[in-house]
Amino acid sequence: MIKFGPSGNGEKFYAEGHKHTEEAAKYCKNLGLDCFEYSFGKGILLSEGKAEIIGQAFRDENIELSVHAPYFINFANPTDEAAQKSYNYVLNSAKYIKLMGGKRVVFHPAAQGKLSREEAVNLTCDRLKVLRDYIYLNGHEDLYFCPETMGKLAQIGTLEEVIEFCKIDKIYVPAIDFGHLNAREGGSLKTVEDYKSRLEYMISELGFERVKHFHVHFSKIMYGAKGEIKHLTFADTEYGPEFWPLAVALKELRLEPYIVSESAGTQAEDALEMKRLYGSVDI
Numbered sequence: 334m335i336k337f338g339p340s341g342n343g344e345k346f347y348a349e350g351h352k353h354t355e356e357a358a359k360y361c362k363n364l365g366l367d368c369f370e371y372s373f374g375k376g377i378l379l380s381e382g383k384a385e386i387i388g389q390a391f392r393d394e395n396i397e398l399s400v401h402a403p404y405f406i407n408f409a410n411p412t413d414e415a416a417q418k419s420y421n422y423v424l425n426s427a428k429y430i431k432l433m434g435g436k437r438v439v440f441h442p443a444a445q446g447k448l449s450r451e452e453a454v455n456l457t458c459d460r461l462k463v464l465r466d467y468i469y470l471n472g473h474e475d476l477y478f479c480p481e482t483m484g485k486l487a488q489i490g491t492l493e494e495v496i497e498f499c500k501i502d503k504i505y506v507p508a509i510d511f512g513h514l515n516a517r518e519g520g521s522l523k524t525v526e527d528y529k530s531r532l533e534y535m536i537s538e539l540g541f542e543r544v545k546h547f548h549v550h551f552s553k554i555m556y557g558a559k560g561e562i563k564h565l566t567f568a569d570t571e572y573g574p575e576f577w578p579l580a581v582a583l584k585e586l587r588l589e590p591y592i593v594s595e596s597a598g599t600q601a602e603d604a605l606e607m608k609r610l611y612g613s614v615d616i
Contacts, residue, residue: 334589335591335611337368337608338366338370338396338397338601339370340550341371342600344598362394362395362396364605366396366604366605366608367397367608368396368591370399370401373422373426374401374403388434389434391434398434399548399593401439402423402441404441406422406442408461409442409444409445409454409489411456419460419464427468427478431473436475436476438476439550442483442488442494453489457489461501461505464478473504480498480499481509481510481548482507482509482513482517483517484510484560484561485517485559485560487560491517492514496534506543507539507548508547508549509535509548509550510551510595511550512553512564513554513560516554516555516561519556523575524578525585528581532583545590546590547590548590551579551607552597553565553566553569555571563597566597566598566599566603567596567602576606580614581616583611584614594607
């Protein structure tokens with residue numbers, strides 16, 4: 334089934350007196366949400382015991398967990414030492430999502446740096462093949478590893494690049510951040526057809542079963558000439574994208590992804606609004 338939830342805890346969560354992530358399980362359940370993404374963006378800073386406590390709380394409420402691997406990952410860094418650090422960030426994230434009882438690890442693929450675009454993409458592909466081997470060697474092939482589309486032009490992560498990465502192995506499932514795509518493409522996502530064309534491309538390249546339960550990040554994002562500037566909330570009326578056309582496209586194509594709101598401070602509320610909009614679509 335399609336799932337909706339927040340990335341981390343928003344302003345209202347803390348304003349109501351909550352302090353600990355394990356409290357977010359009942360908080361999300363009471364709102365009627367289905368999933369939650371825990372971010373290791375600044376590094377894996379919690380103990381294994383704490384991870385198990387968080388995981389048990391979410392299992393008790395039947396809320397599915399995913400994690401976002403550290404933001405330091407860059408599989409296009411030319412040095413082998415930096416690449417090894419990136420492998421370890423992903424593998425440690427996998428270890429922790431298992432402790433938490435989840436199945437998905439989202440990660441940023443790479444930054445172009447001083448390489449040409451082609452060189453950076455090819456190097457990222459080579460490194461993701463090595464990562465695949467590490468994943469199998471460590472017994473993590475029962476998880477999904479989700480390379481994400483990125484919002485800045487200097488980052489590796491166009492839709493086409495992410496789909497190529499996912500062709501490497503079945504363990505890779507696309508994480509499509511529609512706010513990022515909209516930002517890097519200068520406001521390209523407006524109509525149902527805008528979304529359907531991208532979703533149909535994904536299906537044509539990876540097959541319906543690979544795409545059916547893909548990973549989604551969604552938020553409105555301010556952008557400029559170089560792409561993404563900052564995340565916004567659904568209250569913003571200047572920048573997109575809007576969720577309604579995506580909801581229609583998902584229902585028409587019978588796709589049921591895991592949808593995470595990355596709004597700035599209102600992620601739970603905006604996840605709930607996405608769930609409401611999706612439920613109101615009559616196909």
